[in-house]
Amino acid sequence: MHRLTYDDVERAAGRVAGHVRPVIVGRAGPNLWLALEHMQHTGSFKARGAHNFLAAHREAGTLPEAGVTIASGGNAGLACAWAARQEGMPATVFLPENVPHVKVAGLRGYGADVRLVGTEYAQTLAACEEFAATTGALASHAYDHPLIAAGAGTLVDEIRATVPGLDTVVVAVGGGGLLAGVAAATRHHGLRTVAVEPVDCRALSAALEAGRVVDVEVDSVASDALGARRVSRDALAAAQGDGVRCVLVPDAEIVRARQALWDDRRLAVEHAGATALAALGTAYVPADGERLAVVVCGANTDPSDLVRR
CATH class of the missing domain: 3.40.50.1100 (Rossmann fold)
Structure with missing residues (x-):
């Protein structure tokens, strides 16, 4: 089986250049940036x-x-x-x-x-x-294909071009295509990846515990986008390697983070799009001075429940 490499990501970058929107990266704190990939064509990084x-x-x-x-x-x-x-x-x-x-x-x-x-x-x-x-x-496949994952990994060099001294990229995980691609690029550059799953959509965590890909039950507010019953082998291999930290967040934190993105920044995102951010300060506490980019990965949602009445 072909294992995803940074060379795959570089080739993907050549193919997508001029066809996808370069990611907009906004500063959200002294050492925090948001990679606004929900503004990509079709409303997610999947393009x-x-x-x-x-x-x-x-x-x-x-x-x-x-x-x-x-x-x-x-x-x-x-x-x-x-x-x-x-x-x-x-x-x-x-x-x-x-x-x-x-x-x-x-x-x-x-x-x-x-x-x-x-x-x-x-x-x-x-x-x-x-x-x-x-x-x-x-x-095609939603996540479990090296060409799909490599395309997702093209995010990293675009983020690095905007965030000097970047240490860590934080991503949500469903089936693991985004994780596999991002980890291939971050590992090449000596960066850390934090992989965030909902507590009740934990295909990656279950695979890590079992040492192999396994099926899991899925039941989360983010399951429409992160509800894969099994993670890809490339994602599992990435998570087993150096430089990747895997964490779980409860639905309540995901809902809170999604609402905060709207209340504080007027960003309307789906629950999956807020999952990575939900981990900060709870499941993942950055070290002093650690410079993080959180990928806001999707916006395909009905925003009517975000408006407080």
């Missing part, structure tokens, strides 16, 4: 991996007429549909039946064929795999 995936297949001449298909909690599907539209090819996106309606509407806006199957990602994935096998569509 990076989706473009890298299809661009690499275009380079290899392996884009089929049947198009591309993906199973997603929403954000990866949006990114896949957006990238497919750039390539002029059809996208068929499988989603759980309980996905937020804002994501379904966004997908249809990108011209995707949306199919709602099951209530958990594993059920949705099975339907997607059957579709790919019967139609010849190119099967």
Whole structure:
């Protein structure tokens, strides 16, 4: 199995340059920056991996007429549909039946064929795999593919260009694509990565305890984006290496952090987008002088519950 490296991230950076929005990094405290990747195309960092995936297949001449298909909690599907539209090819996106309606509407806006199957990602994935096998569509993945993860990792060099003396990058973890890509880049530069999971969506923590990828139950306010039942092997390998710290946060802290981003900064993000920030000062206490960048990873949410009445 190919193990993700910084070379993969560098190649991805060449493919996504000029196609994705460079991340906006805002200072949020003396040693704290927010990487506002929720302002990326499609409302999440997933656009990076989706473009890298299809661009690499275009380079290899392996884009089929049947198009591309993906199973997603929403954000990866949006990114896949957006990238497919750039390539002029059809996208068929499988989603759980309980996905937020804002994501379904966004997908249809990108011209995707949306199919709602099951209530958990594993059920949705099975339907997607059957579709790919019967139609010849190119099967993408929400997180478990080196091209997807490498695209996500392109964030790191953009953050480093803005934050001199950066020590640590803090990311939320669902299936682990963002973690795998970010860790490949941070390890190359001698930086630390903090991986943050909801207490009740802990595929990475469970895999670390077992020493292998295992299935977990998922039940969190952030499960629509972070609700993978199993983490990728690349993410597990990253978490087992030097320079990665894994922590858990309860839903109450995620809800608090999301509300604070709105109240204090007028940033409307989904619960997954606030999960990394929720760890600071609770599950992860920075050392004196430690310079951190927290990735705010997604904005595909109905913001009506953020407005205090």
